[in-house]
Amino acid sequence: MAFLNEVAKKKEGLVNGHRLCPGCTHSIIVRQIMAAAETEKYDIVAASATGCFEVSTGLYPYTSWNIPWIHNAFENVASTISGVEAMYKALKKKGKIDKDIRFIAIASDGGTYDIGLQALSGAIERGHRFLYICNDNNAYQNTGNQRSGATPFAANTTTSPNGSVIHGKTQSQKDIMSILEGHHMKYLAQASPSNWRDLMNKVKTALDVDGPTYINIIEPCTTGWGFPPDQAINMAQLAVDTCVWPIYEVVEGKVKINYKPKTKLPVEEYLKPQKRFAHIFKKGNEGLLEEFQAQIDRRWNWLLKREESGIGY
Amino acid sequence: MADKLLNWNEVLIGATIKDPGNSKNYETGSWRVEKPIWNPDTCINCMFCWVYCPDSAIKVDEKGNMAGIDYDHCKGCGICVEQCPSKPKSLAMILEANAKNKTEEDLRKELFSK
Numbered sequence: 001m002a003f004l005n006e007v008a009k010k011k012e013g014l015v016n017g018h019r020l021c022p023g024c025t026h027s028i029i030v031r032q033i034m035a036a037a038e039t040e041k042y043d044i045v046a047a048s049a050t051g052c053f054e055v056s057t058g059l060y061p062y063t064s065w066n067i068p069w070i071h072n073a074f075e076n077v078a079s080t081i082s083g084v085e086a087m088y089k090a091l092k093k094k095g096k097i098d099k100d101i102r103f104i105a106i107a108s109d110g111g112t113y114d115i116g117l118q119a120l121s122g123a124i125e126r127g128h129r130f131l132y133i134c135n136d137n138n139a140y141q142n143t144g145n146q147r148s149g150a151t152p153f154a155a156n157t158t159t160s161p162n163g164s165v166i167h168g169k170t171q172s173q174k175d176i177m178s179i180l181e182g183h184h185m186k187y188l189a190q191a192s193p194s195n196w197r198d199l200m201n202k203v204k205t206a207l208d209v210d211g212p213t214y215i216n217i218i219e220p221c222t223t224g225w226g227f228p229p230d231q232a233i234n235m236a237q238l239a240v241d242t243c244v245w246p247i248y249e250v251v252e253g254k255v256k257i258n259y260k261p262k263t264k265l266p267v268e269e270y271l272k273p274q275k276r277f278a279h280i281f282k283k284g285n286e287g288l289l290e291e292f293q294a295q296i297d298r299r300w301n302w303l304l305k306r307e308e309s310g311i312g313y
Numbered sequence: 314m315a316d317k318l319l320n321w322n323e324v325l326i327g328a329t330i331k332d333p334g335n336s337k338n339y340e341t342g343s344w345r346v347e348k349p350i351w352n353p354d355t356c357i358n359c360m361f362c363w364v365y366c367p368d369s370a371i372k373v374d375e376k377g378n379m380a381g382i383d384y385d386h387c388k389g390c391g392i393c394v395e396q397c398p399s400k401p402k403s404l405a406m407i408l409e410a411n412a413k414n415k416t417e418e419d420l421r422k423e424l425f426s427k
Contacts, residue, residue, distance in 0.1 A: 004360035005377030016369040016386035017336030022344060023390030027367040035364075060328055061319060062336040196364050222390075230391030230406075233365050 003197075007035045011066065013044065018064040019056040023222045023229025025236065026053045029135055029193045030106065034067075036200035037207060042100040043067075045084060049077035049111030052142040053135065075115045078123035078132060081105040085128045102207045103130040108219070109150035110140045113174050124183045124212040131206045134176070135219040145224040145276075149174040152244075153295060154288045155276045157224075162279040167288060172295055180214050181250055184313060187213040189249035194237040198247060198258055205249075218245045226275025238270040243300040253312035255303060264300075267293050337386075341368065345389035347406040350417065351382055352425045356403040362393035401425075 013034025020027050030053070037044050045068045048054040054071050057064040072080040081103050091097040107116055112134040120132060139157050140146040147160040153172040156162040160169040180188055187209045191199040199217065206213035220235035222228070227235055239245035240259060244267060247259040268289065271277040280288045325331060358378040363371040370387035374380040394404045405424045412420055 002359070004364055005358065007377075008360050008363050008373045009375070009377040012369055014369070015334040015337050016383070017339040017341060018368075019341070020367060022367070022388035023392060024367050027369075028365055028392075031366075031369065032364060057336070058330075059336075061330060062339055063330045063333060064336040066334040068333075193365075228391075230395045232367075232390070233392055233396055 010035065010038060013038055013046075013065070013067050014057065015064050015066055017062065019059060020052065021223055021229070023232045024052070025193050025219045025221075025232045026108075026135055026137075027057075028233070029133075029199070029217050029219060032193060032196050032199050033104070033106075033133065033203050036203040037102070037104065038067075042102050042207075044104060045069075045088075045101055046104045046106060047071065047077050047081040047084065049105075049107035049116055050074035050142075051108035051111055051135075052137070053106065053108065055142060074111055076119045077105045077107045077111060077116055078120040078130075081130050081132075082123045082126060082128045085130055103128075104133060104207075105130055106133045106135065108142070109134060109136040109138060110142075110148050112136075113149035113176050117179075120180075121183065124180065124185060124214075127211055129210055130212060131203070132212065132214045134214070134216050136216060137219040137221040137224065138173075139221075139224055141221045141224040150176070153292055154280055156279060157276065167279050167285055168276075175299075177216060177250070181253070183212075184253070185214060185250075186211050186252055187249070188216075189214070190216045190245065190247055192218050192236045192240050192245055192247055194233050194240060195247060195259060202249065224276070226278075227273045231273060235270070235273065238265070238273075241265045242267050242270040242296070244270055244296055246300060246303055248303060248307075251312075254310060255306040257303060257307050267296055340385045341388055342385045345384075345387060345409055347389045347391060348384070348409050348412050349382055349387065349389065349391065349393055349404050349406055350412075350420045350424055351379070352403045352405075352421055353379075354403075355399050355401060355425075357399045359398060361396050361398060362404065365392050365396045367392065 014030050047070045058071055085103050088101055136150050139148050139151050145157050147157040147169055151169050154168040156168045162168050187206050189202045191202050218236055218239050220232045241261045242265045248257045368386050368388055370383040372380040372383055391406050394406050397404045
């Protein structure tokens with residue numbers, strides 16, 4: 001029997017009835033994570049930072065979670081899960097708990113790249129055993145598309161609007177993977193919901209690592225990015241095929257690219273269907289497109305070289 | 314709202330919710346503008362619709378095969394239709410307004426007979 005049929009039979013960690021937009025990839029990602037994480041070997045406990053996902057799955061008196069789940073505040077999901085993990089360790093030492101439990105923290109880019117960065121850095125440095133997932137939707141989409149550290153170059157948001165002088169965000173996206181690599185973690189990865197098999201394998205690998213792990217996942221946002229809801233998975237696939245979102249993992253400093261597109265598509269293919277980049281294709285803005293492509297190429301070539309060198313620490 | 318609101322003395326400390334997954338009782342099917350229709354004759358049970366459905370609205374039977382669509386929760390985003398790999402596609406969208414007062418059998422004939 002096919003792999004997915006086996007997975008589909010299991011109990012779901014996240015149930016329906018949540019209030020996410022139609023075509024939102026947040027729940028697709030978390031369903032894929034839960035499908036991979038829920039086994040007979042261990043139980044899962046999750047925490048969420050404030051964001052689209054938290055407000056729509058934990059709308060009191062309802063919860064969409066079929067597993068123990070905690071929400072605290074925007075900036076401290078990593079600290080919250082550290083506390084839960086520390087309590088579990090203490091109880092286990094005293095013999096009050098004999099189950100094997102693994103911990104997952106789920107946040108969006110606002111709660112990871114900007115607001116939650118110091119909590120995340122601290123938790124990783126202390127060496128708690130947890131998996132941190134960042135669903136990167138490129139802006140603060142929960143409050144209506146304000147720019148964040150994850151917003152790409154030239155994107156039009158409400159706080160970096162396209163005007164007659166400045167066209168969208170002037171800075172480029174923060175490279176969170178390199179920031180976290182500086183903590184010398186054992187396992188970091190970048191994934192996309194369009195490649196579900198790769199994503200599920202990464203979640204399984206990360207949960208087996210004894211220590212902090214991180215997975216960065218692209219999360220196309222139909223309302224903020226401005227594309228029809230049915231195109232959500234295609235957008236994630238285009239991001240991967242244009243190398244805007246390379247799928248790779250860093251195992252003890254060694255880079256491994258898990259998917260190399262057969263033909264690397266030009267970034268236009270990814271930018272054109274999105275309304276937030278509509279101004280790039282207007283007359284007189286050709287420079288923006290070239291700059292975007294140059295940034296993507298630089299990063300992709302850097303990754304290729306790092307993989308080739310095979311240097312770890 | 315499906316349930317009665319809790320009294321102040323019934324609310325648990327820390328606003329804990331004691332029934333996991335109780336949002337199942339909240340139906341989001343009314344959000345739908347377009348409705349997906351499934352054709353079991355051409356379906357290959359690859360479950361791509363299941364893995365890409367944001368609302369867990371693909372029903373699964375005990376063998377892990379596709380068993381239909383949960384119209385109480387489907388928000389009609391159309392990702393399942395877009396990602397269906399079978400040729401011809403085993404899922405198609407129809408406007409809710411055009412699907413009114415028609416049985417699923419009729420809709421299947423209308424959409425998949427060509």
